[in-house]
Amino acid sequence: MQIKKLMAGLSLAGLLLLGGCSNNKKADNDSDVKHVGVLQVVQHPSLDKAYVGFKKGLKKGGYVEGKNLKIDYQNAQNSQDNLKGMSEKLVNEKSDLILGIATPAAQSVANSTQDIPVVVTAVTDLKAAKLVDSNAKPGRNITGTTDMVSIDKQIKLLLSIVPKAKTIGVMYNAGESNSKIQGDLAIKALKKAGVKVVVKTANTTNDVQQVTETLAGKVQGIYVPTDNTFASAASIIGKVVKEKKIPLVAGSTDQVKTGGLASIGIDYESLGEQTGKMAAKILDGKAKPADMPVEKAEKLQLVVNKKMAKALGIDPNSIKAPK
CATH class of the missing domain: 3.40.50.2300 (Response regulator)
Structure with missing residues (x-):
């Protein structure tokens, strides 16, 4: 009888020990x-x-x-x-x-x-x-x-699409530091190319349509850097520039797909x-x-919105990445 009790005790102790090992293993897995x-x-x-x-x-x-x-x-x-x-x-x-x-x-x-x-x-x-x-x-x-890319190349791309342009517009949210940096570089590149620049900013997506419509009536081309506010309203921008027949080069390749004409940008x-x-x-x-x-x-890539190009009367095959 005592032997049976002893064996039972050992078995219980073994189960408790195994249970403890199991719990420790689970804890180890959680820590991983x-x-x-x-x-x-x-x-x-x-x-x-x-x-x-x-x-x-x-x-x-x-x-x-x-x-x-x-x-x-x-x-x-x-x-x-x-x-x-x-x-x-x-x-x-x-x-x-x-x-x-x-x-x-x-x-x-x-x-x-x-x-x-x-x-x-x-x-x-x-x-x-x-x-x-x-x-x-x-x-x-x-x-x-x-996600900084060559703003100079993007501006050269835009000017190659509208070589006779006298005035180019730049749109961004001045409250975003990344957008301000790119905007300033774009303005510098455009002035260096001898082109007049009109700048319009918007702080919220609610202001984007009005800003785009106002700018589109004053310029022959528009540049938008990688800006979160304008990217969020890319489809709205696309409708405006399509209606006004204004080529738009964007810093983001994704914005091109939803409302721009072309970009040399980031995947x-x-x-x-x-x-x-x-x-x-x-x-x-x-x-x-x-x-x-x-x-x-x-990786950088040239992206062209062929449907937008045709809507603007531009041969999409004529758009090439500048050297």
């Missing part, structure tokens, strides 16, 4: 899951594709949602209040890493944490946005990819993928943001 926060400033094709690409880059780096990766995605819908609250939420949840998509989102995350590793994408100039000490050596908890999905690969190295512990140089887009 990386928590990544994502803050996107607003929804539009370019930024949406950057997020899709980011997840692809993470996957190529060995991080897969539902296995060893959990993503908390937040979209601020262009609200400053949302940006602040969502940034704080991602920080308070003790994310292992946070992604900021577009300059306002990146700046909001940067203001919320100096400790959690942060990567950003779709930001024109990280140094000018005060996110890094320098592009070569960020020096802080932030690094990422820039935002590829840019996001680059960023995801950078994030994977940080999550692996193989690199720190402070030491990771800011990366430029690996």
Whole structure:
């Protein structure tokens, strides 16, 4: 009888031990899951594709949602209040890493944490946005990819489409630092080419249609940089320029597809993928943001909206990338 009791006790102890091992194993598995926060400033094709690409880059780096990766995605819908609250939420949840998509989102995350590793994408100039000490050596908890492309080439493209133009319009949101930087570069390039420039700005998507209609009546061509406000209203812009027969070159290739004529620009999905690969190295512990140089887009492409070209009476095959 005593032997049976002893055996039963040993069996119970064994079960408890195994149960403890099982619980420890589960805890170990939970600790292997990386928590990544994502803050996107607003929804539009370019930024949406950057997020899709980011997840692809993470996957190529060995991080897969539902296995060893959990993503908390937040979209601020262009609200400053949302940006602040969502940034704080991602920080308070003790994310292992946070992604900021577009300059306002990146700046909001940067203001919320100096400790959690942060990567950003779709930001024109990280140094000018005060996110890094320098592009070569960020020096802080932030690094990422820039969507800056050659504004000179984009202006040359526009002027090759309307070689007789005397006046060119430039539209952007002056409240977005990335847009202001690009706008100033475009104005400089146009003046250097001997062309008169008319500048119109809009702070919200509600103002875009009126601004575009006003500008279209004064110019022979329009340039729009990679601007979140104008990108969000790309289809509205497209209707206006189509009706007014005004060629529009955009900084974003996605805006061309929904309302512009042409662009030499970035594939935002590829840019996001680059960023995801950078994030994977940080999550692996193989690199720190402070030491990771800011990366430029690996791929640029000429995109022409053939339907828009035909509507404007332009042969789409005549539009070539300037050298």
